[in-house]
Amino acid sequence: MSNRRILSLWFPRLGAERLIRAEPHLAGRPVVSVQEDGPARRLAALSAEATQAGLYRGQPLRDAHAMCAALVARAADPRQEAAFLGALHRWAGKFSPWVSAQPPDALVIDLTGCAHLFGGEAALCAQVTQDCADLGLTVQAGIADTLGAAWALARFTAQAAEGAGGRSGDAIDQEARATRARAGKRRHWERGGAAPTGPQGPLPEGAIAAPGKTWGALSPLPVAALRLEPTVVEQLTRLGLRRVGDLLGQPRAGLARRFGRGLVDRLDQALGAAPEPVSPAAPPERFAIRISFPDPIGLEEDVAEAVSRLLERLCARLRARGRGARALRLEAHRADHAMQWETVLTAVASDDPHRLMPLVRLKIPALEAGPGFDMLRLEAVRHEALHARTVAGHLEAAEQGRQKLGGDAGLDDLIGRLGARLGMEAITRRHPGSSHLPEKGAQVLAAAWAGPARDWPVPAAPRPLTLWPPEPVTAPDSPDPPERFRWRGRDWERSGAEGPERIAPEWWLDEPAWRSGARDYWRLETTRGDRLWLFYAHGAALSPGWFCHGAFA
Structure with missing residues (x-):
């Protein structure tokens, strides 16, 4: 057995307690975070008050509201929760430099050679508990020689202590369906409820496994403490193998043949026969x-x-x-x-x-x-x-320098200076859009975050300099370009026309402006010298007619 000592920290209410820290007025109220599960919305994390109200993780939100009228529900935000776990990761660095995060709600710390700096492992766990209480967080801890054993002690020691009166103490993901009918007198977590996570207090007895005593510490725990798949746990429970100690005396070849290599590997990792290192995240580069x-x-x-x-x-x-x-x-x-x-x-x-x-x-x-x-x-x-960058000779470098001075470098510097005064979001540039519709042929992007537009698509016919939403034109209801028409309260007379150019709507999208069907665009030149872009809508969901869409220079 190696001399490693691993501390596992589990924050069972991390999502809900993060919400309470962000909104302090929610303290003392039943608070839950909700995540989408297909068409259903289920509880992801619960505060202590919500658990006391009888709610549990994975419960449908509508059932939770029916059980607790004062329930406060907020949408779960995985990115914010990951950032909060990252902050706890930095906090845990005070106990050891070897810290690893286990998303979404746990940390693993390699305490080898560090516990004596805090007065021993029990005193260190007391310090962890006190720090988390000051932060308004619920934490469950476990210390053992291996990562797997520490993980199991942090999550299942409390259940083992509660169920020590001779009952099995199986949680919902460990108990077979066939045995639940005979579990009427068991406590809620023995009948299938969530693991008890009561008020913050001292560590339960057995949460710290003495060096070299991993076997005895794991034996009374349920088989789910080995981090097995739920289907494997259910199969083991049906066979009466409910505790880790029940597996230790079984032939390993038979276990691997019936339940797969994963069961044996997890058992070896928990007992220290197979390596499972703690890999801390690399610190971010700071300049x-x-x-x-x-x-x-x-x-x-x-x-x-x-x-x-x-x-x-x-x-x-x-x-x-x-x-x-x-x-x-x-x-x-x-x-x-x-x-x-x-x-x-x-x-x-x-x-x-x-x-x-x-x-x-x-x-x-x-x-x-x-x-x-x-x-x-x-x-x-x-x-x-x-x-x-590719190193070039003197001649190539001079040519590249001339191109750079006359290329995008000066424009980038100009955008940077204007952005420093006006804000980068105020400096925009146009890029080609992925649509053949005139009004969607270009999109406006922030100049600082988008490179220069290249390879603009060439339309089949010239496009006007100015576009506006289609405006109705009073003209004869005919697809031929009108000789005379009225637009914007004025009478216009045609002196020339070019076209038509037919543009069909995007059938896979429902554009309200294109419910009038396909359009025939004409470039009309008036006797006053104006060059307008008119189209005749052939009518689909809306009535046909003439409209003006833009003007040429």
Whole structure:
């Protein structure tokens, strides 16, 4: 048996308690998070009050409302819950540097060589429990020599303690359907209810398995503690193998032949016969540089010079990692302990300080120096990978430089400077749309997040310079272009016509403006010199007629 010690932390109410932290007025009320399950909506996480009201995970929402009129339900947000678990991951780093997340609601910590720093494993678990109570979180912990054993102790020790009076203590995913008819006098979790997760308190007896005692700690636990598939658990229960101890004395070849290799592998992992390492997540790459001053500075030129030095060092680090900054954060710490910050967005990812400095300099006048700045910090809060560049000779490099100066580099710098003043969302560009309809032939995108449009499709006929929603035209109900018509309260006379160009609606979409059916577009030139784009709608769900859709230059 190895000398490893693993701590498993399970947060059974993570989703609901995150909602309570975000909305403190919900404290003390039955709160649940709801997730979509096909056409049904089911409870995903429950607060302690909701569990006390008789609700359980997986219950349909309408049944929960019928049982608890005061129920507060919120939609589950997996991204927010993952971010919250990531924050707990950073918090758990105080106990050991070897921490791994087990989404959606658990953490695993390798405590090898760390527990004595907190007064022992029991004292460390007490500290974990107290910290979680301060955060308003419910936690169940288990410590053992292996990851599988710690996982089982964290989730099933409380059940084993509650069911120690001679009953089986099986949870819903462990008990066979055939045995439920004879379980009338069992407690709710023995009849098939959720595992009890009562108020926060000290760890139940047996949650910490002594070194080398994994076998004895796992024996009284139900077979679901081995992280088996529900179908395997049900088959084992039907055969009377309800506890892990019932499996330890069985021939391994027979277990593998009947239930698959997965059962034997999980058993070996829990007992330490098969390796199961704790793999911590790699820390995110952070690019930040700071500079401190012996005396506070307040002049704009001094701040700009300091930022220029910071930017050169930051870009050197970005260049070494093959990254380019997309968003920079400049923090200015004043001598009176106040802090100001400005965010700079760029049109394209860059590691060139000469291109980034003009953008940062535009934000410096917005800083209020007050008694002066004693520290500046510059961080690339968003960065992207830069494509590798091919090294070229002098002739090719000169040609590429000339093309770059006359190409997109100047436009990117212009977009960056305008975005620093107006906001990146205010700078837009048009891109071709995936539709043959005139009004959907182009789409407007943010210039900073979309590259230049290339390979615009060439329509079968010229398109007008200006488009507007189709406006009705008073003219004879005939598909031939009218000699005279009335539009916008004025009489018009035709001097020339080109067309027609038939455009059919997209049959797979229901466009309200195209319910009039196929259109025949004409380019009409009037006696006043106007060139209009008129079409005749042949009529489908709406009546036919003439409309004006745009004007040419």
